[in-house]
Amino acid sequence: MKIALFSTKSYDREYFDRYGQDYPHEITYFDNRLTSQSVPLAEGFRAVCAFVNDSLDAEVIEKLSALGVELLVLRCAGYNHVDLDAAKKAKMAIVRVPAYSPHAVAEHAVALILTLNRKTHKAYNRVREGNFSLDRLDGFDLYQKTIGVIGTGKIGQVFCKIMQGFGCKVLAYDPFPNKELIAQGIVYSSMEELLKTSDIVSLHCPLTPENYHLIQADTLDKMKEGVMIINSSRGALIDTKAIIKALKSRKVGYLGIDVYEQEADFFFQDHSETIITDDTLMRLMSFPNVLITSHQGFFTDEALAQIAITSLENLTAFEKGEFIEENTVLRA
Structure with a gap:
């Protein structure tokens, strides 16, 4: 053919x-x-x-x-x-x-968490410049933190198990709870309870008309101060303008995204010698507590x-x- x-x-x-x-x-x-x-x-x-x-x-x-x-x-x-x-x-x-490979995407989500938390990307650049200072490189233990997982399909399932390995308490939300995960100690909760109690919220659900802009002003208001949000699923799960506002107010303490609402015009291409005209993307990139990768979770x-x-x-x-x-x- x-x-x-x-x-x-x-x-x-x-x-x-x-x-x-x-x-x-x-x-x-x-x-x-x-x-x-x-x-x-x-x-x-x-x-x-x-x-x-x-x-x-x-x-x-x-x-x-x-x-x-x-x-x-x-x-x-x-x-x-x-x-x-x-x-x-x-x-x-x-x-x-x-x-x-659900493992590829789940592991990349964990990489975003660890990099944002322990600031290894910043430490790498410092050391290359001969700067061995530890100032402002502090992070937190993942152990016993509450991880909220939205979507427990194949990728979400792998992610849940990995985070359990760190000694985290894992809360999950999915319209169709997975019995195997429940047997392994994953607790399914309401969306509201998950947002309210999670230190880290990771998105692993598909993009549908029902969950378009799942993370927006109202859901952000329900989250903990300084919450970490990870998105390795689809860009439009997050209302980018709302997340920028939450970053500015420090409601969101960390943001790691492998996907972006308007990524089609930029991701998978080399724009290092051109002007990036997407002001929203550039604003996101300006935050020191935001980590963006270009849809490489599957890679x-x-x-x-x-x-x-x-x-x-x-x-x-x-x-x-x-x-x-x-x-x-x-x-x-």
Whole structure:
């Protein structure tokens, strides 16, 4: 099958070429993001492979369908950026990679916590400049702190277990409590109780219309003074303007994010020699207690291998007139 792979980076080529040798597919790589302007590149392809910051709104899907594209292969778990109604109308099938490596994202969330708390990024820069002072590098013990985990899917489950290993009390909120976690001592609570009592709040839920801007002025008001907030899920779970206000008032003591509401225009690209025009992003970057990484939580060898393999298996199944049930978002 001929596939157009958009938003290609060097690592995409490396892993898809490595594992693609075992599959009868012809992949053409495009560096371009998939947008309404770049859609014509998909002409002549039966399938399109897209990533989290590709545009998959109604206009793009209609144009892809008009070009004869039958299958949308998401090399990610989330599909909140896809207009499912438009895809259904166009009779376009959608598959994804639901579980490339929950450990990768969960471990990155822990890295954000440890770095923010113990200020290792600042210590690294100081020592390189010959400054061995410990002033303002103090942190706190994670031991016996209360960690609030919102969302206990595969990533949230791994994160809960890791934080238990630090000796933390872990509170969780999820509409569907996990019996295995309960058996291991994880306490499910109401959202209000979690926000009120947690020293650290970590987001591991998908982005849905119901939890858009889950963290906003009202929820921030319920949190402890100096709370740490971690988001390695989706940027729009946080109202960025509200979090900036909370940072300025010191209600939020630490913020670690691997995702950002308007990341599509900046993440996965080198802007070191250009002017960043997003004033909100620049304001966030100006806070000394904010740590931003550019959606790299998934970025491990194991995860990249699984993304490529699962995407290729999805393509093969579709070509045979089959679907891998757990990977399927929408059938044609």
